[in-house]
Amino acid sequence: EAGVVQSPRYKIIEKKQPVAFWCNPISGHNTLYWYRQNLGQGPELLIRYENEEAVDDSQLPKDRFSAERLKGVDSTLKIQPAELGDSAVYLCASSSGNNYGYTFGSGTRLTVV
Amino acid sequence: AQSVTQLGSHVSVSEGALVLLRCNYSSSVPPYLFWYVQYPNQGLQLLLKYTTGATLVKGINGFEAEFKKSETSFHLTKPSAHMSDAAEYFCAVTLANAGGTSYGKLTFGQGTILTVHP
Numbered sequence: 001e002a003g004v005v006q007s008p009r010y011k012i013i014e015k016k017q018p019v020a021f022w023c024n025p026i027s028g029h030n031t032l033y034w035y036r037q038n039l040g041q042g043p044e045l046l047i048r049y050e051n052e053e054a055v056d057d058s059q060l061p062k063d064r065f066s067a068e069r070l071k072g073v074d075s076t077l078k079i080q081p082a083e084l085g086d087s088a089v090y091l092c093a094s095s096s097g098n099n100y101g102y103t104f105g106s107g108t109r110l111t112v113v
Numbered sequence: 114a115q116s117v118t119q120l121g122s123h124v125s126v127s128e129g130a131l132v133l134l135r136c137n138y139s140s141s142v143p144p145y146l147f148w149y150v151q152y153p154n155q156g157l158q159l160l161l162k163y164t165t166g167a168t169l170v171k172g173i174n175g176f177e178a179e180f181k182k183s184e185t186s187f188h189l190t191k192p193s194a195h196m197s198d199a200a201e202y203f204c205a206v207t208l209a210n211a212g213g214t215s216y217g218k219l220t221f222g223q224g225t226i227l228t229v230h231p
Contacts, residue, residue, distance in 0.1 A: 033218075040224070041223055042205075042223050043221050045218050091157070101159070102219060104157040106155055
């Protein structure tokens with residue numbers, strides 16, 4: 001079984017530019033999460049989807065961040081425009097609500113210069 | 114609301130020595146608790162989890178953790194460290210709703226970097 005797939009693995013952009021990250025969760029996992037991990041810290045939730053519905057986006061900076069999960073499967077997280085402080089690792093995870101088995105992808109390391 | 118505190122941002126042990134990584138949680142309802150390991154430039158890998166039942170939980174790579182409600186702790190141990198255990202470890206908590214399914218949001222501690230010396 002394939003795990004959670006994220007792309008790209010690394011991204012370097014100039015500030016004020018847009019950037020997008022893509023996540024393909026484990027097949028059958030109805031819950032999808034985007035986390036941000038700053039250097040030296042634990043991951044923090046940005047947004048949680050149940051199928052195609054965003055059920056918790058309270059930590060998503062909505063002035064510049066947006067996310068979507070089309071057809072309740074793949075998801076895209078976008079930043080526009082990027083700021084220096086957005087440099088971090090963006091992790092996608094998925095779970096099936098019955099077994100608390102959160103599976104994380106390898107993450108996208110974003111560097112804003 | 115829930116929170117996690119990992120005591121010690123860095124732990125250093127000799128190969129073959131006991132590994133003890135400390136985690137305390139705060140939760141208004143019964144928690145589900147997790148330990149994850151992260152190797153450089155990689156995602157998070159689940160080591161073990163506690164949901165219900167036996168409070169001593171065994172995980173992969175010889176790690177185990179014990180849920181102690183009275184101490185609000187979920188410390189991670191391994192009897193004998195191996196060089197390959199060097200990594201960053203994260204304790205995390207989520208809440209079970211009344212139906213018993215996951216509340217959904219994992220809250221992580223700040224992480225503990227484990228160094229293993231030959």
